[in-house]
Amino acid sequence: MSLQRLIFFVLSVLFFIATAMWLKDEFKPKWTKYQEKYYGEQVLKVEKEFLAATAAKDKELLEKRLVSLKKPVYEIKQILLKGTYSWSKQQNGDKVDRCMTCHIDEDKLKAVHPSTKELPFDIYGCTVCHGGIGRALSEEVAHEGMYYHKRQMELRLTTAEIMFDFWSELAILTPEESDPNERLEMGNFKKYSITGDKAIYVGSQKCLKCHKGLTSPHVERWQRIKFKTFERVKEAPDYIAGTDGYRKTCLKCHTTGYDEATGKFSEEGVTCEACHGAGEVFSYFMEIGKAPEGQKIAKVGTYGTPYNVCGPCHNTRNHEMRLKFFQERGGSDEWFYPQHTTPYKTSFSGKDEAGSKSLPKIQ
Structure with missing residues (x-):
């Protein structure tokens, strides 16, 4: 040959x-x-x-x-996610996750992913938390750069920007609201840790170990006033006589870490994490010697940043139910006047001598 x-x-x-x-x-x-x-x-x-x-x-x-x-039909299963890939990520076209082609047992997935109630697979997919290449169908390619378990996800958190990117991706994947003014920002997802689970509230005592010395005037004022708001709420006639639903409305703003699903909260009063968010994420950076990175995260949502955490609670309409309660049952209007601020302003009555609108006295 x-x-x-x-x-x-x-x-x-x-x-x-x-x-x-x-x-x-x-x-x-x-x-x-x-x-x-x-x-x-x-x-x-x-x-x-x-x-x-x-x-x-x-x-x-x-x-x-x-x-x-x-007689099953073997087929590629995929989720079409909101948004598109970009050339900057060396990908383009529709954003899809095909992980469930192999990981087909949804019951098992839900059992090990309790967060799917709030971040369901059919909206957020898998790669937003686990990484990897969602479009791939071969195991080797799909699992490239993947974070298999929570510890690996946590170890990738080396800078605040990684956390911001994660929250921003959740905002992109979330379906748009019917109201265009309700556009979600990354700050809306500050309650989630890098694993997709709800971030843990560590408690104000952990914060105060350092900040009682670092930011004494701010801490002293907050402890004297905001930390104790729920003490006054519990004494209010409308809270005492109110239904469970009525009280839940109070708990949303006068406790820290309130969970509407369970009715539980982390602490009474408006403590550190009520404004700065669950401390698990930024306290992690403090503990590993990267305080500036933790500060970046703690400041998201506070005064001067795009997403404002103050608005939902500092809204005069939140107390409409209180006005209705006292008008129907009678009582003293002193409960509308926080001891540390000027009288509560609203728009339910005519103008007072100063020209502003204030709550009418309950006769």
Whole structure:
């Protein structure tokens, strides 16, 4: 055999092998094995339920489910995310996550991701927290640069900008509100840590260990006034007589770290984290000797920054329910006048002598 024929033969064999491998991956991609395993497990599960079922209607429904599970359609599953990739990220086109093509068992995913109630997969996908390449279908490429567990996610937090990028991405992925004025900023997501879980409130005592000496005048004033607001609220006649729903409205602004879903809060009063956000994120930087990075995060939402944390509570309409309560039941108007400020201003009555609008006295 001549050298030319030998080379041609070797190249032909290599071409045949490469073609066979390509056809195998094309008609039976590697990701199908994960779906086969999932559907196999589901068949066994439903068969057990079928044997245990006693009602004819239940058996009929389970039998139909078994038929569909035994003839599954293996397909690429993806989530079309809000926003688009850019060339700066060496990607372009629609932003998609195809992680669930392999990670197909949603029940298992939800079990290990409690935050999915607030950050559901079908809106935020997986890569926003875990990294990796969501568009890829091969395990090697998809898992490139991925953060597998929470500890790896936390270790990537080396600067405040990484946290800002994460919050900004959540803002981009969140569906737009019907009201164009309700555009979300990164500060709206300050309650989330880099893992996607709700950030932990560490408590004012941890803050005061350092800041009682560093920012004494500010801390002293805040402790004397804002820390104690809930003490006065608890003594108010309308809070005492109010329903659970009425009291929850008070708790939103007069406690720190209030969670509407559970009705629990971190501390009574308006303490450090009421304005600066849950301390888990920025206290982490303080502890590793990167205080300036922690300061950047703590300042998000405070006075002078684009997202203003003050607005939701410092809104005169928040106390409309109080006016209604006292007008209906009677009582002293002293509860509308915080001891440390000028009288509470609103727009429910006519002008007073000074020309401003103040709350009418309750007779």
